[in-house]
Amino acid sequence: MNPKKERRWINAVLPFLIPVLVLILWQIASMGGGPKAALTPSPFKVLQTFLKMVESGELLRHTLISTNRAVSGFLVGGAIGLILGLVNGLWSLAERLTDSSVQMVRNIPHLALIPLILIWFGIGEESKLVMVSLGVFFPIYLNTFHGIRSIDPGLIEMGRVYGLKGFALYRNVLFPGALASILVGVRYSLGIMWLTLIVAETVSAKSGIGYMSMNAREYMQMEVIILSILIYALLGKLSDSLAKLAERQFLKWHPNYRKSAAKGDGRLVKKSYPAANSTAS
Numbered sequence: 001m002n003p004k005k006e007r008r009w010i011n012a013v014l015p016f017l018i019p020v021l022v023l024i025l026w027q028i029a030s031m032g033g034g035p036k037a038a039l040t041p042s043p044f045k046v047l048q049t050f051l052k053m054v055e056s057g058e059l060l061r062h063t064l065i066s067t068n069r070a071v072s073g074f075l076v077g078g079a080i081g082l083i084l085g086l087v088n089g090l091w092s093l094a095e096r097l098t099d100s101s102v103q104m105v106r107n108i109p110h111l112a113l114i115p116l117i118l119i120w121f122g123i124g125e126e127s128k129l130v131m132v133s134l135g136v137f138f139p140i141y142l143n144t145f146h147g148i149r150s151i152d153p154g155l156i157e158m159g160r161v162y163g164l165k166g167f168a169l170y171r172n173v174l175f176p177g178a179l180a181s182i183l184v185g186v187r188y189s190l191g192i193m194w195l196t197l198i199v200a201e202t203v204s205a206k207s208g209i210g211y212m213s214m215n216a217r218e219y220m221q222m223e224v225i226i227l228s229i230l231i232y233a234l235l236g237k238l239s240d241s242l243a244k245l246a247e248r249q250f251l252k253w254h255p256n257y258r259k260s261a262a263k264g265d266g267r268l269v270k271k272s273y274p275a276a277n278s279t280a281s
Helices: 003-031 043-056 058-090 092-106 110-121 125-149 153-161 167-203 209-218 222-250 255-264 269-280
Strands: none
Touching: 003 043, 043 058, 043 222, 058 092, 058 125, 058 167, 058 209, 058 222, 092 125, 110 125, 110 167, 125 167, 153 167, 167 209, 167 222, 209 222
């Protein structure tokens, strides 16, 4: 086999080794006797439950509701965090005015605010939107602020020498320079997004995957509970994959990203440098 094709095949198989091992151990655990076996439904039984709920439309309905809540909260909290991070990163006056207050609130676990949020906003959709938005706000804010402040001053000065100022300087120098850090914040906030939603739906919800799981707990439907956990895991993996796709699209010019991409493709790292140097020149 061609060495390059062999490396690509290995890279394609490696991510599935641990999930397959978990399935094997899971199946072995479900085949054991005793009361614990009854609390560990087999993968086949979970698959049967999945197909049954897909056929009835119940799983799709709960999944769409949860996804809508997560995306809405991410857009609201992410937009506020991005804007405030940019403003505080660019203007020291804004940083002195707001950053101290933001840091005080950040050090309060946002899940500890759930009782207060429920009292203020009730158990409807508003409380879930607020909780998710609050969860994703801080990672995006911090990484955006850090990305702006970490830009090499020499690049900013060079942009000004070439006549860039105002929005043109921001579009061509500041935002691209901070983009790698911003995308790190996006990936981190996506994980917090699902974590917050799980708690929000199990505490106060009449629909969604978290509600489906809590309702199954009342009737000891273990296969539904495990299926709910797996759906959350798959949604988290999907959102992270979309974030990685955004990195590949928006950071093609970044030398460090080109280096890691070359390693991931199984190519020699040195082959990526001429293209990066020619782009810079």
